Amino acid sequence: MARGQGPTVRRRRLASELRRLREAADLTIDEVGEKLECSASKVSRIETGHVGVTPRDARDMLALYGITGDEQEALVQLAREARKRGWWHAYNEVFTGTFVGLEADASSLRAFQALLVPGLLQTERYAHAVIRALRPDAEDAEIRRRVAARTARQELLNETPPPEYWAVVDEAVLHRVVDGPEVMAEQLHRMTVVAEKPNVTIQVVPFGAGAHPGMEGPFLIMGFPEQADPDVVYVDDSTSSGLYLEQPEDVRRYALMFDHLRAAALKPDDSVDLITEAAGRFAEKAAGTGSVHKLEPRTQ
DSSP states (O other), rough: OOTTTTTHHHHHHHHHHHHHHHHHHOOHHHHHHHTTTSOOHHHHHHHSSSSSOHHHHOOOOOOOOTOOHHHHHHHOOOOOOOOSGGGGGTTTTOOOOTHEEEEEEOEEEEEESSSOOOGGGHHHHHHHHHHHHTTTTHHHHHHHHHHHHHHHHGGGGGGGSSSSSEEEEEEEHHHOSSSSSHHHHHHHHHHHTTTSSSTEEEEEOOGGGOSGGHHHHHHHHHHSSSTTTEEEEOOOOSSSEEEEEEEEEHHHHHHHHHHHHHHSSSOOHHHHHHHHHHHHHHHHHHTTTTOOOOOSOOOO
């Protein structure tokens, strides 16, 4: 499937178009709800993409807005396609909101993390330790399920065509010991291996860079191939389902932040060298404690 053709992006595109057509018809959400004998809340949730819209509801709304013929049929078909299930529905108890669906359809992903290795780069053992720390009361089965879901997400980088993935991390990520030196050595080595993919760039903001825009917190900018699908900024928040920013001024602000972070970071090759050195130090510590660790070769 071509990038930008998944159900989540199609639902988002349909929601935007329905909102535009309602406003062009000079109707309020309350008026639409009254005429279609449904709640205004339902109309609002459809327009914000929080719920899907059935083909029948889409047809009724479009007829109310004066849209007929081929244009109506094209949008009703979009409603049908938006109701298809993506692979992530198998993990619906893990993935909430639209994040994974948007990520799966993005043609570009620009990520910043200050404390942790980004999810798409995490090893299973690192991910298990992180999820366990974030959810200390969770059952072992839930932790394993969440690790499996995160691992499934990572297949995104191997798709054809894959998204362009650019990750910037603070140097602190390389020093924060998650579950011991063996796990850290494996994790950092994994980052160097993934960095060799032609669609992946990894940079490290060194401690010497001082204060930087990313100190506000982690974020991800998702870009899409179609002009009809504007960029989305996802601001990570472990206490909720995250914050989605779509207003042009918000997206521009985060794009500028990311540009400043890239400028403050070491060059990609130098970043990989720094990660490799850190992985080596952790491997030495693991060997000193008697841990057995075998690193996979970097050449793919």
